[in-house]
Amino acid sequence: MISKSPSLFAWSLSEPRPAGIESFLERYTASVTFYGSSKTALRDGLAGLVDPGENVLLPAYLPDAVVEPFHDLGLEARYYRLEETLAPDLVDVERRLDDETAAVMSVNYFGFPQPSLREFSALADEFDCYHIDDNAHAPLSVDNGTLLGTRGDIGVTSLWKLLPIPNGAILYCNDDAVAESFEPSSLAGIHDQFRLDDYRFICKSLVADLLDRNATIRRSVDDFVAGQSAGGSDPRARYESGKRPMSKLSAYVVDDADPRSIRVARRTNYRAWQRIFETRSGVDVLYESLPEGICPQVFPVRTPTPQPLLAALEDCGVGGAHTWPRLPSTVRENSTYDVTTRLAREIVVLPVHQHIEPSSIDAVGERLEW
Numbered sequence: 067m068i069s070k071s072p073s074l075f076a077w078s079l080s081e082p083r084p085a086g087i088e089s090f091l092e093r094y095t096a097s098v099t100f101y102g103s104s105k106t107a108l109r110d111g112l113a114g115l116v117d118p119g120e121n122v123l124l125p126a127y128l129p130d131a132v133v134e135p136f137h138d139l140g141l142e143a144r145y146y147r148l149e150e151t152l153a154p155d156l157v158d159v160e161r162r163l164d165d166e167t168a169a170v171m172s173v174n175y176f177g178f179p180q181p182s183l184r185e186f187s188a189l190a191d192e193f194d195c196y197h198i199d200d201n202a203h204a205p206l207s208v209d210n211g212t213l214l215g216t217r218g219d220i221g222v223t224s225l226w227k228l229l230p231i232p233n234g235a236i237l238y239c240n241d242d243a244v245a246e247s248f249e250p251s252s253l254a255g256i257h258d259q260f261r262l263d264d265y266r267f268i269c270k271s272l273v274a275d276l277l278d279r280n281a282t283i284r285r286s287v288d289d290f291v292a293g294q295s296a297g298g299s300d301p302r303a304r305y306e307s308g309k310r311p312m313s314k315l316s317a318y319v320v321d322d323a324d325p326r327s328i329r330v331a332r333r334t335n336y337r338a339w340q341r342i343f344e345t346r347s348g349v350d351v352l353y354e355s356l357p358e359g360i361c362p363q364v365f366p367v368r369t370p371t372p373q374p375l376l377a378a379l380e381d382c383g384v385g386g387a388h389t390w391p392r393l394p395s396t397v398r399e400n401s402t403y404d405v406t407t408r409l410a411r412e413i414v415v416l417p418v419h420q421h422i423e424p425s426s427i428d429a430v431g432e433r434l435e436w
């Protein structure tokens with residue numbers, strides 16, 4: 067079975083033990099502050115730069131909880147439209163900018179650089195507002211020598227999307243003035259002790275690894291869990307529950323991970339999926355080209371019929387393929403955002419993480435009825 071996320075236990079058995087992620091990042095940026103989540107990092111990074119009542123521009127194609135740190139700071143969030151290519155609709159961005167705009171945010175979706183970033187950044191300069199480079203998806207992606215997340219005045223990246231860890235994210239202060247005004251709150255940094263959450267994560271990882279070996283039991287447990295959490299926590303509650311420093315267990319894994327081999331493995335798996343889908347009709351590969359330096363978070367495809375594709379993948383033992391993201395209700399319910407709503411309905415993401423063997427993806431290709 068192809069698991070949704072990398073495994074803590076596969077990591078613990080891997081050799082050799084190399085330089086770690088922090089020293090890799092420090093080759094590109096001087097300002098790395100750890101947090102439990104990107105949302106908390108965004109809150110802290112912006113706190114000294116904005117005033118309540120100002121507004122911030124966010125792309126409409128965004129998970130529902132990402133707006134919460136901006137609301138927490140008393141900011142009005144304005145969603146801007148996207149093109150089919152995931153580039154910002156620059157006319158719409160300009161229309162929504164005004165004297166009260168404190169910041170505009172771009173997103174490097176799925177580990178790939180945001181299209182039209184230069185023009186977007188020029189608009190931020192013209193309106194004299196901060197540019198946030200949301201790189202939650204790809205801590206290790208480097209585009210033409212620049213680490214993604216370090217292009218705006220401030221940037222964030224989510225380590226937990228890359229590694230088998232309970233939480234973990236980074237705030238980059240990319241501009242000297244921003245770095246000077248930054249005052250880390252008690253949510254910054256790393257817990258100095260192992261906590262209950264760390265032990266809970268280890269137990270969950272162990273169970274997940276066992277379940278991945280048995281697809282039938284896994285499906286029953288997933289159904290049970292889905293039933294228990296139906297209607298689950300709201301975006302605000304999810305944001306609040308993530309407000310904490312990075313866990314000690316996370317710091318330990320981050321310190322011990324090999325950025326180079328992770329990137330190589332994810333790229334290899336990306337290409338394995340690409341070989342499968344480039345010859346099948348009814349599914350478009352979102353990014354045909356995988357430029358040097360890019361570390362994909364997932365393999366995104368677009369199809370007008372996502373449910374049959376998800377069912378066919380599940381039949382082949384692919385865990386964790388899903389449509390992305392769960393949009394904010396203000397976006398979902400507003401026909402202005404029809405392109406975004408369609409993207410969220412039709413984009414399906416497949417796992418490429420470093421603990422998948424490329425041969426198991428090839429095997430899916432042989433069985434996939436599509």
Ligand SMILES: Cc1ncc(COP(=O)(O)O)c(C=O)c1O
Nearest residue numbers: 103104105129132200202224235
């Ligand atoms: C584009 C984007 N930005 C920000 C976030 C928030 O990341 P975190 O969960 O680390 O707060 C996410 C989370 O899924 C995301 O997809």
